[in-house]
Amino acid sequence: MKHMETIFACPISCRNCxxxxxxxxxxxxxxxxxxxxxxxxxGKPLQVRQSIFRAGDPFTSIYAVRSGSVKAFRLDDxxxxxxxxxxxxxxxxxxxxxxxxxxxxxxxxLETTSVCEIPFEQLDHLASSITSIQNYTTKLMSREIINxxxxxxxxxxxxxxxxxxxLLMSLSDRLALQKLSSTRFxxxxxxxxISNYLGLTVETVSRTFxxxxxxxxxxxxxxxxxxxxxxxxxxxxxxxxxxA
Amino acid sequence: MKHMETIFACPISCRNCxxxxxxxxxxxxxxxxxxxxxxxxxGKPLQVRQSIFRAGDPFTSIYAVRSGSVKAFRLDDxxxxxxxxxxxxxxxxxxxxxxxxxxxxxxxxLETTSVCEIPFEQLDHLASSITSIQNYTTKLMSREIINxxxxxxxxxxxxxxxxxxxLLMSLSDRLALQKLSSTRFxxxxxxxxISNYLGLTVETVSRTFxxxxxxxxxxxxxxxxxxxxxxxxxxxxxxxxxxA
DNA sequence: AAATCAAACTGATATAGATCAACTCACCGT
DNA sequence: ACGGTGAGTTGATCTATATCAGTTTGATTT
Numbered sequence: 001m002k003h004m005e006t007i008f009a010c011p012i013s014c015r016n017c018x019x020x021x022x023x024x025x026x027x028x029x030x031x032x033x034x035x036x037x038x039x040x041x042x043g044k045p046l047q048v049r050q051s052i053f054r055a056g057d058p059f060t061s062i063y064a065v066r067s068g069s070v071k072a073f074r075l076d077d078x079x080x081x082x083x084x085x086x087x088x089x090x091x092x093x094x095x096x097x098x099x100x101x102x103x104x105x106x107x108x109x110l111e112t113t114s115v116c117e118i119p120f121e122q123l124d125h126l127a128s129s130i131t132s133i134q135n136y137t138t139k140l141m142s143r144e145i146i147n148x149x150x151x152x153x154x155x156x157x158x159x160x161x162x163x164x165x166x167l168l169m170s171l172s173d174r175l176a177l178q179k180l181s182s183t184r185f186x187x188x189x190x191x192x193x194i195s196n197y198l199g200l201t202v203e204t205v206s207r208t209f210x211x212x213x214x215x216x217x218x219x220x221x222x223x224x225x226x227x228x229x230x231x232x233x234x235x236x237x238x239x240x241x242x243x244a
Numbered sequence: 245m246k247h248m249e250t251i252f253a254c255p256i257s258c259r260n261c262x263x264x265x266x267x268x269x270x271x272x273x274x275x276x277x278x279x280x281x282x283x284x285x286x287g288k289p290l291q292v293r294q295s296i297f298r299a300g301d302p303f304t305s306i307y308a309v310r311s312g313s314v315k316a317f318r319l320d321d322x323x324x325x326x327x328x329x330x331x332x333x334x335x336x337x338x339x340x341x342x343x344x345x346x347x348x349x350x351x352x353x354l355e356t357t358s359v360c361e362i363p364f365e366q367l368d369h370l371a372s373s374i375t376s377i378q379n380y381t382t383k384l385m386s387r388e389i390i391n392x393x394x395x396x397x398x399x400x401x402x403x404x405x406x407x408x409x410x411l412l413m414s415l416s417d418r419l420a421l422q423k424l425s426s427t428r429f430x431x432x433x434x435x436x437x438i439s440n441y442l443g444l445t446v447e448t449v450s451r452t453f454x455x456x457x458x459x460x461x462x463x464x465x466x467x468x469x470x471x472x473x474x475x476x477x478x479x480x481x482x483x484x485x486x487x488a
Numbered sequence: 489a490a491a492t493c494a495a496a497c498t499g500a501t502a503t504a505g506a507t508c509a510a511c512t513c514a515c516c517g518t
Numbered sequence: 519a520c521g522g523t524g525a526g527t528t529g530a531t532c533t534a535t536a537t538c539a540g541t542t543t544g545a546t547t548t
Contacts, residue, residue: 074397078484082397096393098386105393131372141385142342148392149340149349153318153326155399156443160535191496199400201536206497222496222544240322404505435526448505450527466514466526 012066013037022090022177023064024118024136032130039126041117042066046109052094054106059097061117065089068113069188072096072105073196083197085147086110086189088174095141110188155199158237163198164208165236168218172227183230187223256310257281266334266421267308268362268380276374283370285361286310290353296338298350303341305361309333312357313432316340316349317440327441329391330354330433332418339385354432399443402481407442408452409480412462416471427474431467 014020014037024036041061045068046052052063055075063070070087084105087093097103098120127134154166176182187194195205209220217233219226227233258264258281268280285305289312290296296307299319307314314331328349331337341347342364371378398410420426431438439449453464461477463470471477 074393076397076401076484077482080401080484082401084393084396095386096390099383099390104390128372128375128378134372134378138382138385139343141382141389142339145385145388145392146340146343146348148389148396149318149328152328152392152395152399153320155396156440157320157324157326196400202496203498203537204535207535210497238321240320240324445506446526447507447528451505454527 012042014040017066019064019066019090019178023092023116024133027132028130032132035126035130036133039119039122041119042114043117045112045114048109048111050109052107052109052115053097053103055103057097057103059094059101059103059120061119062092062094062097062123063107064092064116064118066114066116068115069110070107070113070115071110071189071193071197072107074105081106081196083193084151086171086193086197088171088188089178091174092140095144110193160198160200160204160208161211161236162239163200164194164205164212165233167194167198168225168227169230169233169237172230183227185225187225256286258284261310263308263310263334263422267336267360268377270380271376272374276376279370279374280367280377283363283366285363286358287361289356289358292353292355294353296351296353296359297341297347299347301341301347303338303345303347303364305363306336306338306341306367307351308336308360308362310358310360312359313354314351314357314359315354315433315437315441316351318349325350325440327437328395330415330437330441332415332432333422335418336384339388354437404442404444404448404452405455405480406483407444408438408449408456409477411438411442412469412471413474413477413481416474427471429469431469 014024014033017023028036052070065087067089069089070093071083072085072087072093073081073083076082085093087107093107094103096105123133123137127137154163158166171185171187172182175185189197191202191205195202198205209218212218212233213220215232217227217229217236219228258268258277261267272280296314309331311333313333314337315327316329316331316337317325317327320326329337331351337351338347340349367377367381371381398407402410415429415431416426419429433441435446435449439446442449444452453462456462456477457464459476461471461473461480463472
């Protein structure tokens with residue numbers, strides 16, 4: 001039983017978290033990092049489909065993905081769900097709750113997932129003394145605005161092929177940041193989630209995967225994908241059919 | 245010439261700005277408002293098509309629309325422009341520049357437009373002593389994230405009719421906040437801007453206007469619109485064709 | 489091993505919206 | 519006044535993607 005204790009006695013902290021370079025910490029001094037670490041809550045892992053927060057819940061915290069992945073969706077006026085973002089390890093979500101103190105989105109785990117909960121009140125308090133934290137949270141929100149605008153541009157001006165290629169390249173890039181393979185990975189979300197996010201039907205997503213495979217751009221089997229020709233995929237994205 | 249001087253001697257300030265209730269000021273104490281007012285720059289009005297900032301410019305300031313209107317667009321990889329937002333009086337824009345100290349978007353005046361420039365460095369400094377300013381800017385950014393997500397949902401899951409009806413209702417609501425008529429107004433943007441923003445073609449936008457007019461939902465003549473049946477437009481938006 | 493069920497894939501057909509083409513109209517400069 | 523230019527509208531056709539209808543696969547239960 002000593003052994004068990006040893007395991008529990010090794011607490012997860014920002015200091016030993018593989019994601020820390022992507023997440024909050026950056027240029028914090030050691031004592032500052034300690035203070036930040038103190039306020040972060042690390043619950044037990046979430047199961048598939050378990051929610052982190054739901055639209056309408058009072059806003060308390062922002063969250064960082066430690067492992068696994070998360071989808072965030074709005075409930076439209078008529079109750080349909082609309083996926084607005086996927087979050088991978090090292091990424092931070094929940095900013096939508098700040099505007100009027102209630103989350104606008106629901107966030108659910110796409111697989112077994114661990115998140116760090118960062119209570120906003122305490123983060124804000126910390127930020128008032130550590131200006132680099134204030135700066136950083138502001139930049140994170142700005143980044144979230146930009147990512148939203150990137151998706152708007154994708155949805156407003158691109159074909160099904162371009163949309164799916166963009167998503168795949170985005171996932172690839174983000175996995176690379178985690179030092180994971182950017183060419184071989186498992187899609188954490190279902191075809192339904194992908195099609196909803198991209199404003200397409202599942203059939204179109206499925207056919208587009210098949211097409212990319214037929215063209216030799218990738219190999220796909222259910223959720224496993226291997227990108228074989230990144231240049232070709234990049235070309236698909238760039239080819240404004242204006243010149244096709 | 246005394247007359248001219250009188251005009252110039254009456255400075256624009258947040259205190260006498262019709263938009264102040266929508267904009268930054270809210271619950272500032274008188275002395276705090278004074279400090280804020282001091283850092284705000286108010287240049288001479290911009291002409292149509294004149295830019296406030298361009299994608300790639302170093303980030304210096306956020307901006308509030310005092311009068312007129314602004315469109316913000318990204319330049320896609322392949323150089324096409326994609327409109328991501330319209331801003332009306334009392335609304336604040338420029339947050340996209342914060343993430344990496346360069347604006348991602350270009351912002352241009354859609355008509356003769358006055359903006360207040362709020363140098364971010366100074367605003368940030370002010371925020372460190374006046375916590376209500378810090379809170380408020382954070383909420384504004386969160387609001388911008390939510391607005392982006394609302395547009396994502398609109399683009400991903402709605403028909404041309406629903407998209408245009410949504411835009412019209414959004415403009416209507418925002419004009420109401422300015423105590424202006426919510427049923428009779430002038431669209432500040434061209435059909436091209438509308439179609440680009442909504443992910444449609446100009447022809448489809450034009451036809452949809454005609455259809456709404458034929459149905460008696462509105463009257464439209466070039467940029468002048470009069471909404472005749474808000475309930476019907478709301479119905480168009482709500483009617484998920486799931487049950488159509 | 490058979491039965492059940494959901495996710496993913498594929499084929500046939502339908503359609504919303506794009507594309508192509510023409511026309512109208514207001515505005516601008518000469 | 520007169521051609522020119524660009525924004526907006528309307529009509530005819532085309533097409534990318536949705537819809538509808540199975541089929542396949544793999545996981546789960548019995």
